[in-house]
Amino acid sequence: MSSTGTAFDPQTLESLLTDGGKVLTAPDDLASYGCDWTRIYEPAPIAVVLPKSTEEVQAIVRFANEQHMALVPSGGRTGLSAGAVAANGELVVAFDRMNQILDFNASDRIVQCQAGVVTEQLQNFAEEQDLYYPVDFASAGSSQLGGNLSTNAGGIKVIRYGMSRDWVAGLKVVTGSGEILELNRGLEKNNTGYDLRQLFIGGEGTLGFITEATMKLTRQPTGLTVMVLGLNDLTNTMDVLQAFRNKLDLTAYEFFSHEAIQHVQQHAEVQSPFETEAPYYALLEFEAISDGVLEEAMGIFEQCVESGWVLDGVISQSEAQAEKLWQLRERISESIAPRTPYKNDLSVRVSRVPEFLQEIDSVVQKEYPDFEIVWFGHIGDGNLHLNILKPEDMEKAEFFRRCETVNDLVFGIVERYEGSVSAEHGVGMVKKKYLGYTKSEAEIAVMKGIKRVFDPNGIMNPGKLIDSE
Amino acid sequence: MSSTGTAFDPQTLESLLTDGGKVLTAPDDLASYGCDWTRIYEPAPIAVVLPKSTEEVQAIVRFANEQHMALVPSGGRTGLSAGAVAANGELVVAFDRMNQILDFNASDRIVQCQAGVVTEQLQNFAEEQDLYYPVDFASAGSSQLGGNLSTNAGGIKVIRYGMSRDWVAGLKVVTGSGEILELNRGLEKNNTGYDLRQLFIGGEGTLGFITEATMKLTRQPTGLTVMVLGLNDLTNTMDVLQAFRNKLDLTAYEFFSHEAIQHVQQHAEVQSPFETEAPYYALLEFEAISDGVLEEAMGIFEQCVESGWVLDGVISQSEAQAEKLWQLRERISESIAPRTPYKNDLSVRVSRVPEFLQEIDSVVQKEYPDFEIVWFGHIGDGNLHLNILKPEDMEKAEFFRRCETVNDLVFGIVERYEGSVSAEHGVGMVKKKYLGYTKSEAEIAVMKGIKRVFDPNGIMNPGKLIDSE
Incomplete structure (x- = not known):
C-alpha cells in the first residue's frame, strides 16, 4: 500500500496531536527522515510526523487506517537494510520527540523508556545508576531503542549478554489496528499464553510500532581484560573459543582478517598487537574479577600456544590498553568506508x-x-x-x-x-x-497470516520484510 | 471442539504410523495418559497415540483435521494447570517414544532432542559432556522437554539462567494445519522476521506440537555455595537481594516462611539452619569461583547484619552442606502435600x-x-x-x-x-x-487471531489457555 494519490492534509493530522506532536513537510525534512544508512532507495515520504506520546501514535495509526495511508517508523535511521526507508509516499512516524526515560527502579533493575531514547543515553543512564546496559554497537550514539528492538539489534557483546531481545521486560505498542497493548509489564516471569512481546522484537514495525520499552539492566562488569591472538588457521578460532569458554564467561569473541588490520593501520594510528604476522586474529574479552581468573586465562593461552593454535598474543594490563586493542576491531568499518x-x-x-x-x-x-x-x-x-x-x-x-x-x-x-x-x-x-x-514457504505464509492479525489494512511499514498479498 | 460422537477407528490411525508408533485404547492407559498432576478434571480421552517421529505427528495432525478430532499433547504429565488433560473425548498424542537425543555439537554447545526427552536425561547428558543444562525444578525426573517448552518452565535457577525459553536454539514443530516448521535451526543470531519459535514456547500446544528442540548448554558452575539468612522483616528480602546482586551473579535467591520450615522439619530430618528463629528466610546461591568471591560474599553478609536486615545466617563449607541447606527449600512441597x-x-x-x-x-x-x-x-x-x-x-x-x-x-x-x-x-x-x-481483552483477541493462523480448525489442545470462538 502507498499513499500516493491520497489527498493528504497535514493540518488534519496535526489537529489530532493533542500532546504537542508536530508534522513536517519541508523537502529537507522529507529527505533526511525518509532514509537510513543504506543509500539504495530514494527517500520520498509525503510527510513526517513527530508524536509526543503513545496516545498520539494511536491517533496517527487510526488516521492512517481511515485514510488508507502507509506508515513508516523512523528511529535513529542507522539501519543497514532499508527497514525504515520511506520511498513510496508514506507518512514517516519519527520518534525523536519521544526520548524520555520515564521511570527507574533499582530493586527491579528495570528502566522504562520511550521508543526514541538513544542507545547511548540508556547506556549512560545505567552507568549513572552504577548498572550496565550491555547491548552495544557502532551506531549506539544515534540509534534509538525502538529501532534497536524492532530489528533485535545485536553487536559486540552478544556472546555474553545476548541480543536486544534478551533485555526487554515489557513493551507498550500500538498495533496496526490502532490498539494499545501493554506486553508483559516488566515481569520477570509470566506464563500466561503467547508472548506477543517477542513478535514486536525483530518485527521491523510491520505489526505495529513500539512506543515504550521497559528494559532490564545488569551489574557493571569489572576488570574487563582483552586478549588479541594471532591464528595460523581459521579452524583454530573454534578450538580457542572452546578452550576459553569452558573455563571463563567471555564477554566478547571477535574475529578479523589480516587485511582488516591493514586497512585500520592505513586509516588510523593503531599499532600492531605484536610483531608476529598472522592471517587471522581473534579478540577476546573477559572479566578478570580476581587474580585467579587472570591466571586461568594465561594458562589457557599457554595451552593454546602449545597446541599450535595460537602464533602469538597480547593481553591488556589496563583499561586504556584494553581500549587500544579494541580499536583494531572497532575501527574496521570506518577504515573501509571510503572503499x-x-x-x-x-x-x-x-x-x-x-x-x-x-x-x-x-x-x-x-x-x-x-x-x-x-x-x-x-x-x-x-x-x-x-x-x-x-x-x-x-x-x-x-x-x-x-x-x-x-x-x-x-x-x-x-x-x-x-x-x-x-x-x-x-x-x-x-x-x-x-x-x-533462510525461511521456508510455510513459515513465510504464517508470517503473512500473523501480519494480517495485527495490521488488517496493511498500513504498517508495508513492503518491508514480507510482501502483503 | 471434541471428538465425541465421531466414529473413530484406531486401526485407521495406526495404519498411518509408518515409523513404528502405536495406539492405546485400554481403560488404564486412557486414565493415566489423560491427566496431569492436577486432579480436578476426570480424564476421558478416546485413545492415546504414541508417535515415533515428526512425520508420524504430521500424519496424526492431518488425520485429526480430516476427522474433526481434537488432539491433546502429553509429556511427563507433571503440569499443575491441566494444560495436558484430556477430559473431553480427545485423542492424546504422547511423546514417550520420541525420547532420543539426536545430535550434539561441542563447539556449538547445542544438543538436538526429541520432544519426549526427560529433563533429567538432558541434565545428565550435559554433565557427561562436562556441560550444564541449568533449567531445574522438582519434577525434572519425569517432565519432558516438549512439555517444559510448551509451558516455558522456570524453576529454581531463573535469576541467573532464565526460563526454558532462554535455552532454545531451534524448534521443529507440526502446526495445527499439519505443516512441519523448522524454526531458527540452532542459530545464535538470525534476524529474519517474526521469531515464531517464541510463540510455541509457552503456547501450551494450542498452535501446534513441538516434536524436536535444539537446546543450548553452558559451562558447569563451580564452587556453588549456599547461604541461608534469617530475616526479621519481609522488606529486607529486597535489601539483601540488591546488596548481593550488585556484586555477585547469584544463581538462586529463594524465600520461605517460618511455617514452611516447620512443615519440613515435621516431615523430614532436616536441621534448623541456625538457632536464632526468624519469621522469614532467604536462601541464596552463588559460584565461589575464588577466595576473593567468598570474601566479598562474607563482606556483604556482614554489611546486611550491620544494617539490621539479617538476624543470623549460615554459609555452606562443602557441596554436601550446600545440598543440606537446599533441603530446607526443596522439601517444602512434599512436606505440605499431605495437607x-x-x-x-x-x-x-x-x-x-x-x-x-x-x-x-x-x-x-x-x-x-x-x-x-x-x-x-x-x-x-x-x-x-x-x-x-x-x-x-x-x-x-x-x-x-x-x-x-x-x-x-x-x-x-x-x-x-x-x-x-x-x-x-x-x-x-x-x-x-x-x-x-493479567491480559487485556485486546491482547486476548490477538491471541485468538494467532491461534486461527496456525490452527484454523481448532483441533490443537482446544479449551486450554483461550477459548475458541
Whole structure:
C-alpha cells in the first residue's frame, strides 16, 4: 500500500496531536527522515510526523487506517537494510520527540523508556545508576531503542549478554489496528499464553510500532581484560573459543582478517598487537574479577600456544590498553568506508564458521578476482560480516549490480549451511527477496497470516520484510 | 471442539504410523495418559497415540483435521494447570517414544532432542559432556522437554539462567494445519522476521506440537555455595537481594516462611539452619569461583547484619552442606502435600513483592481465618507460591470451592499490582478463566487471531489457555 494519490492534509493530522506532536513537510525534512544508512532507495515520504506520546501514535495509526495511508517508523535511521526507508509516499512516524526515560527502579533493575531514547543515553543512564546496559554497537550514539528492538539489534557483546531481545521486560505498542497493548509489564516471569512481546522484537514495525520499552539492566562488569591472538588457521578460532569458554564467561569473541588490520593501520594510528604476522586474529574479552581468573586465562593461552593454535598474543594490563586493542576491531568499518563496501551480514552455527567462510571466500575470489574482500565479525556467535570493496576504477552502479549477482552465490551457500541471510541487520527492503534462503514457504505464509492479525489494512511499514498479498 | 460422537477407528490411525508408533485404547492407559498432576478434571480421552517421529505427528495432525478430532499433547504429565488433560473425548498424542537425543555439537554447545526427552536425561547428558543444562525444578525426573517448552518452565535457577525459553536454539514443530516448521535451526543470531519459535514456547500446544528442540548448554558452575539468612522483616528480602546482586551473579535467591520450615522439619530430618528463629528466610546461591568471591560474599553478609536486615545466617563449607541447606527449600512441597494444598503461582515485579505478599496474606487471613497459609517461592524473580492448606476437618470439595472464592480476592490484588496469575505453571484449564486479570481483552483477541493462523480448525489442545470462538 502507498499513499500516493491520497489527498493528504497535514493540518488534519496535526489537529489530532493533542500532546504537542508536530508534522513536517519541508523537502529537507522529507529527505533526511525518509532514509537510513543504506543509500539504495530514494527517500520520498509525503510527510513526517513527530508524536509526543503513545496516545498520539494511536491517533496517527487510526488516521492512517481511515485514510488508507502507509506508515513508516523512523528511529535513529542507522539501519543497514532499508527497514525504515520511506520511498513510496508514506507518512514517516519519527520518534525523536519521544526520548524520555520515564521511570527507574533499582530493586527491579528495570528502566522504562520511550521508543526514541538513544542507545547511548540508556547506556549512560545505567552507568549513572552504577548498572550496565550491555547491548552495544557502532551506531549506539544515534540509534534509538525502538529501532534497536524492532530489528533485535545485536553487536559486540552478544556472546555474553545476548541480543536486544534478551533485555526487554515489557513493551507498550500500538498495533496496526490502532490498539494499545501493554506486553508483559516488566515481569520477570509470566506464563500466561503467547508472548506477543517477542513478535514486536525483530518485527521491523510491520505489526505495529513500539512506543515504550521497559528494559532490564545488569551489574557493571569489572576488570574487563582483552586478549588479541594471532591464528595460523581459521579452524583454530573454534578450538580457542572452546578452550576459553569452558573455563571463563567471555564477554566478547571477535574475529578479523589480516587485511582488516591493514586497512585500520592505513586509516588510523593503531599499532600492531605484536610483531608476529598472522592471517587471522581473534579478540577476546573477559572479566578478570580476581587474580585467579587472570591466571586461568594465561594458562589457557599457554595451552593454546602449545597446541599450535595460537602464533602469538597480547593481553591488556589496563583499561586504556584494553581500549587500544579494541580499536583494531572497532575501527574496521570506518577504515573501509571510503572503499564503498558492499556489506553482507551472515550467520551459521558457530562450529560451521571456518568451513563456511572458506567456501564463500573461495567462490567470491574465483568469480570476482578483481574484488577485495574484508572479513570480520562476531565469530563467537557465528556471525560474519562479508565486506566486498569496490575496485577504485569501477562505477558504483556497476559495482552494486555485480554484488547482487555475488549475492545469489553467497546465499546459496548460506542456505546449504542452514544459515541466516541476516544475522543482526534485519530484512527491510534490501534482504526481502532473499528471505526464502533462510525461511521456508510455510513459515513465510504464517508470517503473512500473523501480519494480517495485527495490521488488517496493511498500513504498517508495508513492503518491508514480507510482501502483503 | 471434541471428538465425541465421531466414529473413530484406531486401526485407521495406526495404519498411518509408518515409523513404528502405536495406539492405546485400554481403560488404564486412557486414565493415566489423560491427566496431569492436577486432579480436578476426570480424564476421558478416546485413545492415546504414541508417535515415533515428526512425520508420524504430521500424519496424526492431518488425520485429526480430516476427522474433526481434537488432539491433546502429553509429556511427563507433571503440569499443575491441566494444560495436558484430556477430559473431553480427545485423542492424546504422547511423546514417550520420541525420547532420543539426536545430535550434539561441542563447539556449538547445542544438543538436538526429541520432544519426549526427560529433563533429567538432558541434565545428565550435559554433565557427561562436562556441560550444564541449568533449567531445574522438582519434577525434572519425569517432565519432558516438549512439555517444559510448551509451558516455558522456570524453576529454581531463573535469576541467573532464565526460563526454558532462554535455552532454545531451534524448534521443529507440526502446526495445527499439519505443516512441519523448522524454526531458527540452532542459530545464535538470525534476524529474519517474526521469531515464531517464541510463540510455541509457552503456547501450551494450542498452535501446534513441538516434536524436536535444539537446546543450548553452558559451562558447569563451580564452587556453588549456599547461604541461608534469617530475616526479621519481609522488606529486607529486597535489601539483601540488591546488596548481593550488585556484586555477585547469584544463581538462586529463594524465600520461605517460618511455617514452611516447620512443615519440613515435621516431615523430614532436616536441621534448623541456625538457632536464632526468624519469621522469614532467604536462601541464596552463588559460584565461589575464588577466595576473593567468598570474601566479598562474607563482606556483604556482614554489611546486611550491620544494617539490621539479617538476624543470623549460615554459609555452606562443602557441596554436601550446600545440598543440606537446599533441603530446607526443596522439601517444602512434599512436606505440605499431605495437607492437600491449593496452589497459586503468582508474580509481580520484584520490588513489589513484600507489599504484595503482605496484602494477600492479610486478606486471606482475615476472610479465611481457618486456613493455614504457607508461602515460599522464587522471590528473586518476583514469583511466589501461595499454598493454602486444607483444614483437617474440612471436606475436599468444600475446601476447593472456598479456595475458588479466595481466588477472586487474590487475583484482584494481582491485577492491581500488574502481576501475573501464572508465573511459571501456565494457564491450561485451571487458570483460563482468570487470564483477564493479567491480559487485556485486546491482547486476548490477538491471541485468538494467532491461534486461527496456525490452527484454523481448532483441533490443537482446544479449551486450554483461550477459548475458541
